[in-house]
Amino acid sequence: MPKRKRKAAEEIGFVTTLSVPSEGSVGLTGSWRIFVPVLDAERCNKCLLCWIYCPEACIGKDIRIDYDYCKGCGICAEECPRGAITMVKEEKKQ
Amino acid sequence: MRLKDFPEEELFLQGSAACQGCPGSAAIRVAFKALGRNTILSVIASCTSVFQSPFPVSALDLPTLNMAFATGGATASGLSAAADRLVAKGVLKEKPTILVWAGDGGTYDIGIQALSGAAERNTDFIYVCYNNEAYSNTGTQRSGATPYAAWTTNTTRGKGEWRKDVAQIMVAHGIPYVATASLAYPTDMFRKFARAKEIKGTRYIEIQAPCPPGWKFPSSHTIKVARLAVQSGMWMLYEHENGKTTYTAGTQRIIQGQSKLVPVEEYLRAQGRFGHLFHPERDEKRIGEIQERINHVFETLQFTHKMKEHIMDIELAPPR
Numbered sequence: 443m444p445k446r447k448r449k450a451a452e453e454i455g456f457v458t459t460l461s462v463p464s465e466g467s468v469g470l471t472g473s474w475r476i477f478v479p480v481l482d483a484e485r486c487n488k489c490l491l492c493w494i495y496c497p498e499a500c501i502g503k504d505i506r507i508d509y510d511y512c513k514g515c516g517i518c519a520e521e522c523p524r525g526a527i528t529m530v531k532e533e534k535k536q
Numbered sequence: 537m538r539l540k541d542f543p544e545e546e547l548f549l550q551g552s553a554a555c556q557g558c559p560g561s562a563a564i565r566v567a568f569k570a571l572g573r574n575t576i577l578s579v580i581a582s583c584t585s586v587f588q589s590p591f592p593v594s595a596l597d598l599p600t601l602n603m604a605f606a607t608g609g610a611t612a613s614g615l616s617a618a619a620d621r622l623v624a625k626g627v628l629k630e631k632p633t634i635l636v637w638a639g640d641g642g643t644y645d646i647g648i649q650a651l652s653g654a655a656e657r658n659t660d661f662i663y664v665c666y667n668n669e670a671y672s673n674t675g676t677q678r679s680g681a682t683p684y685a686a687w688t689t690n691t692t693r694g695k696g697e698w699r700k701d702v703a704q705i706m707v708a709h710g711i712p713y714v715a716t717a718s719l720a721y722p723t724d725m726f727r728k729f730a731r732a733k734e735i736k737g738t739r740y741i742e743i744q745a746p747c748p749p750g751w752k753f754p755s756s757h758t759i760k761v762a763r764l765a766v767q768s769g770m771w772m773l774y775e776h777e778n779g780k781t782t783y784t785a786g787t788q789r790i791i792q793g794q795s796k797l798v799p800v801e802e803y804l805r806a807q808g809r810f811g812h813l814f815h816p817e818r819d820e821k822r823i824g825e826i827q828e829r830i831n832h833v834f835e836t837l838q839f840t841h842k843m844k845e846h847i848m849d850i851e852l853a854p855p856r
Contacts, residue, residue, distance in 0.1 A: 461594035466551030468590055474556065490539040494722045495759050497554065497562035499546045511550035515557035515748075516756030529756075 466511065471498070475514030477529040479507055485526035492518035492527060537726055543569050552587035552595035557755030559719055559745035559762070560584050561595075563666050564637070566722050568598070570729030571662075575633040576619070578603050578611040580647060582639030583673045583747075584666075605646040608636045609654030612661040620660075633733055634661035641671045643742075644680035644702050655709040655738045662732050665702065665742045672750040683770070685822045687752075687809040694812055694822065698829075703742045707776050712737040715775040718744050720763035724785040728775055735777075744771045752808025761806050767795070768803040769830040783837070791837045800827045 486505055493501045500512040507518075519527040547568035554561040560583050568575070578601040579588045587595045589602050603611050615634045622628040638647055643665040651663060670688050671677040678688040678695055681702075685694035706714045713735050717725040725743065732739040746761040748754065753761055765771035766786035773787040782788075789795045801823060804810040813819045 459591075461589055461591050461600075463549060463595070463597040464593040465549045467549065467587065467593040467595045468551060468553040471551045490542075494539055494542065494566065495562065495719075497558045497560075497565070497758070498552065499548050499550050499561075499565055503544050508550060513556045515758070516754070517557055517562075517759055520756040521759050 470510050471513050472510050475512060475532055477514045477516060478509070478532040479512065479514070479516070479518050479527050480530050481505060481507060482526045482528070485524050487524060487526075489523060491521055491523065495521050537723055537730070539723065542726060543572070545569070545573070547573065547597045549595045549597055553590050554583070554587045554595075555747075555749060555755070557748045557758045558583070558587075559668065559743075559747060559758050560639075560666055561587065562719055562758065563664075563717075563725070563743045563745060564596070566725050567635075567637075567664060567729050570726045571633050571635060571733055573598070574630060575599075575635050576615055577601070578608070578615065578634070578636045580608045580636065580638035580642040581605045581673075582637075582642055582666075583668070584637055584639070586673065605642050606650055608638050608642060608647040608663060609650030609652070609659070612636045612663065613654050613657065613659045616660045631660075636661060636663045638663070638665055639671075639673070640665060640667040640669060640681035641673075641679050643667075644700060648702065648705075652705075652709065655706060655711050655740070658711065658737045660736050660738070662729075662739045662741065665740070666745040667742055668745040668747040668750060669699070670747070670750050672747045676747075676750040684826060685810065685813060685819075687812060688750075694810075703740065706740040707781075709738075711740060713739040713775070713777050715740070716742045716744070716771070716773055718762050718766050718771060718773055718786070719746070720759050720766060721773065721785040724773060728784075731775070731777075746807075750809070752811070753806055757806065761803070764798065764803040764806055767798040768800045769797050769834055770800060770803055770826075772833075790834060791841050793838065797830070797834055800830055 493503055495517050498513055500508045516529050519529045548565045575598055577598045579585055580603050612634050619631050623631050667681050669681045670679050676688050678691045680700050682695050684698045703714055703716050713732050715728040717728050746758050773785045774781050774783045783791050790797055813823055
């Protein structure tokens with residue numbers, strides 16, 4: 443997935459009152475997470491259901507989970523027909 | 537269209553301000569994949585405004601207008617006329633798809649006048665209502681789309697009225713395309729958006745959007761609740777084109793007898809907003825009323841289907 447970061451006003455060429463499309467518009471939303479999805483690649487049959495159901499577009503078509511932005515909603519684990527994704531309580535990184 | 541044929545490009549950018557398990561952003565992803573980059577978006581005040589406009593950034597990678605509640609049809613009319621003019625002048629090679637993205641408050645209650653006007657003029661645009669059955673953005677107040685007996689902050693003992701059906705109101709406008717979609721059936725939703733893109737004129741698509749904080753269920757159950765809604769008959773999937781209604785996906789399977797209607801109790805129990813129907817004591821009357829209404833609709837549809845199959849090929853008006 444191509445990464446799109448926020449552009450500075452100088453980069454756009456003019457000071458603007460328009461919002462600019464940006465990844466992470468409210469920061470790294472991974473910090474919202476209490477439970478973290480963990481993929482068991484051996485069980486996965488690439489049905490892509492988690493990819494299309496993820497409300498945050500955090501699972502790529504190659505079933506790679508973007509932990510920077512994953513909010514830990516748990517839809518992928520709930521909907522995985524083969525139980526390849528499990529939600530594990532996240533240890534605080536401090 | 538299979539899931540693996542869906543385009544990979546994301547026009548919804550990660551790290552948005554949407555809640556965990558937000559149905560709005562899940563619906564937006566499928567819709568944008570089907571419509572592609574040549575789209576101009578007008579977002580009507582709704583939960584989508586929250587993640588569309590944390591100035592100076594936006595999570596939506598499309599040209600977007602952030603509009604007021606009652607302006608859905610009006611902005612679309614303006615955008616569509618401007619795009620037509622630019623195509624005539626040769627500035628644009630191809631007319632972009634005009635997409636209005638509104639919630640149920642902006643559609644059912646506040647925006648219906650402008651929508652009705654635009655539909656009557658057959659303005660060339662797609663109107664999407666993602667229906668979370670309450671004003672979730674402002675803290676779950678009752679809307680015209682809130683179903684009977686559901687809790688909201690101002691119907692604390694459950695709403696006393698039945699919801700209205702704007703999709704059927706749009707069918708009555710005689711516009712070229714009306715469809716309903718569900719998050720749990722993404723291929724069906726994708727196909728409907730792709731079909732809508734091909735058609736010229738006003739197109740209306742309504743998506744049921746189970747809202748975890750508003751409907752009071754865990755954020756991981758968004759898709760599960762959406763699926764239960766279709767399986768229990770609380771939400772029906774159909775498309776209406778050329779005066780003919782075709783039922784699709786889960787609803788079609790129930791009508792054709794391939795799968796059974798799930799008791800509505802299962803759907804109600806999955807959500808905290810219907811909790812007062814079960815605690816402290818079971819409210820048989822209201823649960824029965826809801827089930828009876830669904831049964832009536834599906835018995836009629838199943839009867840129509842059988843008639844069409846065995847006796848004669850006629851089209852009955854869909855039940856209201």
